[in-house]
């Protein structure tokens with residue numbers, strides 16, 4: 257469960273995110289959409305505790321991120337758009353290291369199926385410098401999943417993956433939602449979000465423009481027209497892609 261109330265983030269005098277509230281229940285996948293600079297990455301970094309929010313409360317799996325940060329962070333995984341890896345650890349050593357940080361028992365039994373799910377098992381003994389961009393992204397995802405998080409934040413998880421990788425990533429996200437995870441992901445790939453997300457939030461200039469289930473948001477912007485998709489909604493809601 258992800259509960260966000262009145263979230264705001266200022267960079268100096270610039271308000272990057274203002275008064276944002278949303279809830280993601282177990283089994284739900286929330287898509288965060290909006291033009292470049294809308295505040296998606298800033299929101300994800302704040303709710304994952306990477307950067308401090310300027311205002312608001314965030315509860316993850318029942319733990320307040322400010323007053324109980326270790327328990328809240330134990331429940332979550334954050335997947336940044338640019339994966340950060342350790343130059344001198346192999347793929348397998350990455351998983352072992354992260355598993356140890358999170359006190360994961362029997363991580364070796366968990367690591368192999370994860371590497372296979374993400375199709376990097378044949379690279380298990382290689383260093384990040386020997387991996388392609390998409391493979392690095394898959395390794396970062398494997399590292400985030402090793403402690404079986406119940407709350408997941410993905411920033412642009414599909415960018416850089418090949419078509420089969422995209423399909424598998426979608427399946428992995430849906431499978432974890434079905435197993436009870438609460439998931440937020442940001443993406444500009446709206447047709448893919450439509451297949452994965454139960455709910456969407458549309459942000460523009462740090463403010464919430466619309467939110468709810470995809471049919472609810474579609475109804476809000478369709479003017480009674482049938483067959484309105486998320487791309488149509490996005491363009492109507494944000495007035496194009498300019499800031």
Ligand SMILES: Nc1ncnc2c1ncn2[C@@H]1O[C@H](COP(=O)(O)OP(=O)(O)OP(=O)(O)O)[C@@H](O)[C@H]1O
Nearest residue numbers: 267270271272290291292293294295296297298299
């Ligand atoms: N560290 C920072 N210092 C100052 N301003 C920042 C910082 N990080 C982000 N911003 C500003 O905050 C706003 C929101 O940025 P953010 O990265 O959250 O957008 P985004 O919705 O993720 O965009 P994109 O679709 O391009 O990834 C932008 O105007 C950006 O310039």
Ligand SMILES: [Mg+2]
Nearest residue numbers: 296297298411
């Ligand atoms: Mg971003």
